[in-house]
Amino acid sequence: MRKQLSQAFRFTLLMTVLTGLIYPGLVTGLCQLLFPRTANGSLLKINGQVVGSTLLGQNFSSPEYFHPRPSAAGNDGYDATASGGSNFGPTNQKLIDRVKADVAKFRMENPDYQGPIPADMVTTSASGLDPDISLASAFAQAPRVAQARRTTVDRVNQLIQAQARGRRWGFLGEPRVNVLQLNVALNQSFPMAPKKQS
Amino acid sequence: MTMQGFVYIAVFFLVLLALTKPLGIFMAQVFEGRRTFLHPILRPLETLVYKFCGIRETSEQRWTQYSGSMIAFSLVSFLFVYAIQRLQGLLPLNPMHFSTSQAPGYATPLTPDLAFNTAVSFMTNTNWQAYGGEQTLSYLVQMAALTVQNFVSAAAGIAVVIALIRGFARKETNTIGNFWVDTTRATVYVLLPLSLLLALFLCFRGVPQTFKSYRTATTLEGATQNIAVGPVAGQEAIKMLGTNGGGFFNANSAHPYENPTPLTNFVEILTILAISSALTYTFGRMVEDTRQGWALFAAMAVLFFAGVFICYPSEGGGNPNLARLGVETKATDTQPGGNMEGKEVRFGIASSTLWATATTDASNGSVNSMHDSYTPLGGFIPLFNLQTDEVIFGGVGAGLYGMLLYAIVGVFIAGLMVGRTPEYLGKKIEQKEVKMAMVAIIATAFSILVFAAISAVIPFAKNGYWNPPGPAIANFGNPGAHGFSELLYTFSSASENNGSAFNGINVNTPWYNLMTGLAMLIGRFGFILPTLAIAGSLVAKKKVPTTSGTLPTHGALFVGLLVGVVVVIGALTFFPALSLGPLVEHFFMREGKLLSSLIIHAVWS
Known part of the structure; x- marks a missing residue:
């Protein structure tokens, strides 16, 4: 179980960075670049x-x-x-x-x-x-x-x-x-x- | 009802059908570990995950280990989400200075019970919202806590169904795959690329994506309007694709910033069901008989249309109580007619009811109209969809493993009728599988009925800690039978990990936050653990050859049987409760009787 928990911790940490910071960051960058009017609320x-x-x-x-x-x-x-x-x-x-x-x-x-x-x-x-x-x-x-x-x-x-x-x-x-x-x-x-x- | 409404529903279904095979083939390739067209770009990311987490890609797990990984992962996820919420006041990306205790005047404090509820809610793929997003959560919480769970809790659901499919596909072995590998692949190859595309499309059509603080406008009449914005598009995309449903804003996909146009609306409804629908084809591919997948698809489609064509006419018919006041309830060329309370003009009746049906067919739970304001029979459909375990395409992964459990019960009942040991896909269905399927179905039903029953009677002191409004029924937003519907919907939604609501009920009190949290946990693990146990049991069995006595599970007879089993089990379990809520209200509405008492029993006196 300790190995499972350690894997779970690392997995969650990595996914937080990947899908919680990099992904929204990337989407924000692209949207602000491509669609600045709508990205800021039309x-x-x-x-x-x-x-x-x-x-x-x-x-x-x-x-x-x-x-x-x-x-x-x-x-x-x-x-x-x-x-x-x-x-x-x-x-x-x-x-x-x-x-x-x-x-x-x-x-x-x-x-x-x-x-x-x-x-x-x-x-x-x-x-x-x-x-x-x-x-x-x-x-x-x-x-x-x-x-x-x-x-x-x-x-x-x-x-x-x-x-x-x-x-x-x-x-x-x-x-x-x-x-x-x-x-x-x-x-x-x-x-x-x-x-x-x- | 309008011609355009019927066209809308027909086109929707045809597009869904057209997507099922290509997306299904793609997912089969991903989960069988074969190369896809995305591998040149995303394979390095996949291997990075394995390296960082110490996962051996080729190692396989027994069902117990698979479950262990799933539980460990859920536990850690819960702790992450809880911690990020409770620390939001100290963390960056909080332009509106939301806090946990002394929130600014316009905001809701993120108390321990609310944070617990939200953490459980997102970890279990429920995405129930006891909070209003734009008044409670910082951008960081929305992204690093909620968006992350939108991805991974959905990916975990897909992993579980893939494990169950392996139980049918493999024979005489003891492993059902690797939870980490399946979850990683679902995230990296399926959810991430689709979300990125969808997010860009949504922003192109009007969904904001910014880290700036809320805007202020001076209206033409000189008033001030504060406008909540935020990084919405990215979260909206995965919220739809992962059948999550937790909106950035309180009004969810009814909010013009989440769903600005009829076109985004169409695409969003499609994304509610697309992956789940495609998984039926993935299933057929992996068990090497695509007819089996199409049979499940057909059963789902029958139930889908039944729901839509009860809900749509009910709403299209409007509220007779309003017609008496001189309000137009018939659709004309220039106005939508029908029951427009809680619906948006740009969506009208057809796509609102299609959404309400689809979001509860699946465990999505996003809304583009307020279910609480539906006519009794219109609101009955979402409620009954929840109670039959959301197996009509269903949540990503969750819908298919739910339907497969019903298939197991179905062949068992058919086997009883003819006195043969039932088989499904060449596997003998024996005591253990049937027991486990029934445990899953009963666990959620138990959770719905028992929690609702307790809440209907439990007294609390007014202004106490547990439920400041007083007894648990004091939280209802509507009187009489409709108030009871709110309560029943609350625990149905929580237990089935849906997340939509009859929103009038105030559920942000310690009592409801804890009870719905528990219901969500029972609904998630009470369903997944028996499912994985079945997978473990099946995978060890040998395949028996098809004989003349085998019930074919790819024909119309089986489809009919499956539909019957779903409806009958649901109806037998919930009829008494439903008759106290939507059914009695339906007759009240037709008689023109109004409800004004807050207490249920007063209605009957």
């Missing part, structure tokens, strides 16, 4: 300032921006250091109460939209950092955004279409739009009065 910079990551959702609540899904990450949602879902089961009273409140809020904020609420718009994502909303959720918000930005619903809808992503090869993924990128495009196409921009 951060989006505007005028030299980091405004977020194109991969991560962030909160938007003012009417002139498209809003993301509700989020259970951290205490206030969209905490990118505390990812996670609500973990509410389908028969949990708390889930139903929360959805009821979110449905009411969505209806109030988007009085022009009469259809059923898109499934993603009142449910929290698994990560709490979902960067996307479905196209239906974006279209449903378009009248509100158009009004706040003093433009037409058609032009906002065109912007959604331009930013929309479909299914790769016809079956991979769901039709969706990235909220942060859509809002950045909004600011470029229909800028708000300067006081809103910090």
Whole structure:
């Protein structure tokens, strides 16, 4: 048994160096060299300032921006250091109460939209950092955004279409739009009065 | 359910099928010690390992020695991982200053019970997470402790199945290979090169890989968002390939930094099952009858599709309680419909349920959606997959040796029916093999049911040491039957070395950390040691010639028998427990009844 333990010790030590230091080091070196943007988190910079990551959702609540899904990450949602879902089961009273409140809020904020609420718009994502909303959720918000930005619903809808992503090869993924990128495009196409921009 | 969803599942299966033979041949060559195309590059690394560790490549071990090496290796691994965690505050590569006792305000302290749980979890290839990665662990712990175990605990699982295969393939001898050599080869030739390729691909598509500290962003609305980054891509790759599943982040593969796009999602689901699926072909090659491997593959495929096509429609049908509030639950061209609570928009329903099924078919345990928020029948599939010992392709190595134990039980039952001594692959299956197979299957079932039962009733003082929330059921995140499902899932996941969770339950208390840790140990060694004992017993036997009375084990009859054995043993063992959890909740949901009481028995009053 002593020989076994000594072999085990040396084996674990060597593997720690090989797979725990050399392997991640090598991967880091190659990734930083080949894909520096993604290796550092796909951060989006505007005028030299980091405004977020194109991969991560962030909160938007003012009417002139498209809003993301509700989020259970951290205490206030969209905490990118505390990812996670609500973990509410389908028969949990708390889930139903929360959805009821979110449905009411969505209806109030988007009085022009009469259809059923898109499934993603009142449910929290698994990560709490979902960067996307479905196209239906974006279209449903378009009248509100158009009004706040003093433009037409058609032009906002065109912007959604331009930013929309479909299914790769016809079956991979769901039709969706990235909220942060859509809002950045909004600011470029229909800028708000300067006081809103910090 | 959508047409695209069905196409997704079909394409997934076809790619998996296409990978099985080439990867299976490659692994057979590796474990038979033959030269492969990677030898010119990696052979020096392999010999370096042998030299450094004092391993003689040509020496063989009996099953007892093989088990001894495996246990010694696991023990040392545990101590390494525990020590690195507990010393994380003193060690480098800790830009966020995570500690073990007085953690910064936003972090979870890495207490002794949590470190014990995590060390057992990674050493046993469970990768259960009682912690949230981005709030608890330094980069060094993620790499030098967890990534290492992702490689070697997976490699050890592959080694064990190779030893069992040798038990069938060899005859009238007493050795089943060398644990160190098998584990080294699995790491060097299989896991390392595949991980390197996958890591680069993942980073190319968006997974970060950096040693820098967390970033800060100022959002368009002027708020501050702190963003956790880290050396994710390298760990993500082996986490998938080694059926490990312990995520860098709390949200695991639902986190956009672990799984940024639909394409990475497809590739990641594929890597959950690829090696395990290929091992069925390796098995066929090594026992010199590839039909035997394909028969196991077929049985696995039947169970796989059964799971997917229960889970997918259940989730696609959505939650009727939400439909009543005016939420769209049918899929349309512009929105996914279905039960989107705990699911990501970019994945939608089909690939979320495919993942949930695959990750519990295998002992992977990574998630791209939150199983706790699944509809009752949607969540029943992952739970039942765990309880039937994850033999549907399964964990790397673990799935195949699990299925082979079921095959032994299957031929035994068939033998009883016709009154003949059962045989499998020319080896007589006798008392010892059947006993050992049953020990393995009962050990995990015992661990699931007993630990869950104890936790369902045990009282603790509120704010005490063992379980600060109070009695063990106070940790549930959901009321009533769903809370019980959380508990059952916890011990199923731990005992079967899976690592996924119904995450609402708070398991980071000394009670749960110790009990799930014990369950993981029982699940790992209670399964592996009987498996190696069977290998040792079989290898000594002679091969008996096939006669007209031999049950052919490569045809549809045997596949049906095997599927039946897996389902019947699982159902007989777990039906009472399942009926208290997901089954009763299913009827509640259909009736529109909601649960709000925290205590289970109050539901029944």
